Amino acid sequence: MSANVPVLEGRDLTKYFWVKQGRGPLARRVPVHAVDRVSVRLDAGKVTALVGESGAGKTTVARLLARIIKPDKGDVLLAGRPAPSGRPRSYAAQVQMVFQDPFASLNPVHQVRHHLVRPLQIHHMANGNVDAAVADLLRRVALKPPGNFTGKFPHELSGGQRQRVAIARALAVRPRVLIADEPVSMLDVSIRLGVLNLLADLRDKEQLALLYVTHDIASARYLADTIVVMYAGQLVETAPSASLTDKPAHPYTQLLLSAAPDPDRAQPPHLEGRGAPPSLSAPPSGCRFHPRCPFAMDICKRQVPPSIALDTNHIAACWLHVDPAERQANENGQVLTAGQPLDNESKKR
Ligand SMILES: Nc1ncnc2c1ncn2[C@@H]1O[C@H](COP(=O)(O)OP(=O)(O)O)[C@@H](O)[C@H]1O
Ligand SMILES: [Mg+2]
Structure with missing residues (x-):
């Protein structure tokens, strides 16, 4: 396969959820704009982090990529x-998910061995020696010696060990893609790093393409090769991790970083976190971040910002990065030339 073809790619993914609003005869169904034209790519041997506050649409993107739900628009390749x-089983075998709560994702009545044997058998992965395959899986997630774990029930394990079992179960079918949705958010702070390092190991040694979903930009900076920042259902900035954290271009990314200080990095301009994310059944006009943005201009309220390429693979959807003359031209209804739609940019990468 060509090095330029991502293992898994979402293009312009859009998803609405229809929810009931109001009561009685006045009740009507309104769309929640959960994900709006989000493009993301996953490459072999790389971690892509999807970062944003709760409600940003991260889990929805993860589920769209895993084909657990269908997009209203856009494609998964x-x-x-x-x-x-x-x-279908053939897709599930290549694209596996790991969830936030390892306790909920493991059946309490079954021992570790059972959780691993099932996918091995369903997908015919054991090569005739189930016990050896189970032991191999446990070693790959650093549960050693394997014999100490096969007979344990989920409640006999620590949170970190449970999450390792959930990861081993995902690996059983030899996927090319692992989608981990907040995999360490429910774990004790003291064991988070171990699980993140395990994911980094799987990326490096097994060349997995990993999507790491998190609300914590500091852990994304630690683990990911590329960071994608979402706000209120939209992609606001994406770049290689170092570029994004050293030179955050979108005020929302700057806000996230200022809330997660790093002693090694000069502080970005301090921003007040004014307000909260908007309702997605009636998202703000123009740039969805404008009500919270300290730099908001008139145009931000009226027009959706174009996605601007700032550096190699560094893209931000923000009017601040459009040349003032072009901004003015755009206000006057003339054609904008600087802005590139994001999908074109991401296809070039
Ligand atoms: N099944 C659903 N029905 C209705 N609304 C949903 C559903 N799933 C998610 N949403 C809404 O979509 C938005 C994005 O949710 P989600 O993808 O879970 O965000 P995140 O994972 O970033 O916290 C939220 O406003 C959420 O309430
Ligand atoms: Mg979520």
């Missing part, structure tokens, strides 16, 4: 080909 609709 596996190795450059349109992914099948639904989540």
